[in-house]
Amino acid sequence: MLKLILPVILIFFTHDCYSQDGNQQDSVEVFIIENYVTPEVPNTFMLTFFTDRKVKSKIIIDDEYDYVVSDNLVETHKAEIDISKLNFRYNFVPFTITMEDSLGNVFKSEGYEIEMPKEIKVEGGSSFLLFCLFGGIVFALPSPAYVIDKDDSYFSLTKEVPLLFIRSSGYNYPLSYFSVEYSNIFDAPIRNFFRVGYKHIFETPGIKYISPGINGFTNFKGFNGISPELSLGLFRIYNTFTVYARYRFNAKPGDVGSEFHEFSIGLYSGFFAIYIN
Secondary structure (H helix, E strand, C coil): CCCCCCCCCCCCCCCCEEEEECCCCCCCCCCEEEECCCCCCCEEEEEEEEEEEEEEEEECCCEEEEEEEEEEEEEEEEEEEECCCCCCCCCCCEEEEEEEECCCCEEEEEEEEECCCCCCCCCCCHHHHHHHHHHHHHHHCCCCEEEECCCCEEEEEEEEEEEECCCCCCCCCCEEEEEEEEECCCCCCEEEEEEEEEEEECCCCCCCCEEEEEEEEEEECCCCEEEEEHHHEEEEEEEEEEEEEEEEEECCCCCCCCCCCEEEEEEEEECCCCCCC
């Protein structure tokens, strides 16, 4: 008899940009276009971003240094800031953007990071290497999954690699992407699967995104099928990885009883992807 497990995920997160007085009915979306530091002296922080409506803006670097970006109500914001005389502890320096609309409402963005060029010495310079090592380890980790078929349940490990992104008008996530994936289902009658899939991303308030998708899969031994899925992007780690929860239904067309279900948690990232459009 088919076992059915419906995990309930209670998620309470704020918008990416929210009013500092706690009012979420009005928000300002931020789309960062350019964010880097020039290696030449004087080292200059180059920042360009768009907002979905006209606001004034300023940035706060490392919770210490404040700079006005736009003192007029505009949608396009650009700053060139000399940071050569500032002291930072790490190679990745956090910053946030605060904005004020025409009514005087103040909004604060989510956290972002500035990557310091290797030419700039910081107090904790080795943190860049540690971050790269950490990022590589995290990216290589497979996603655990709970698999249910008509007879039994199993544990599985899956690794998905996004390969081709289609750009969106936003900054945080692409419009969609194509990926390849390998899964191993421990102790199952059919254990190994290779998938090629397409995922569409809808950024949404409250969580990071909702992503429906469709995959084709094979075990290279005649068991071929399709697997529609739905993923929820929950929260970010180091503004690079997004933790997601996913449900996937798998079936071989025309083979009654071949169906199985997957519930998994994983990490989304676009490290090795190629962007088009």
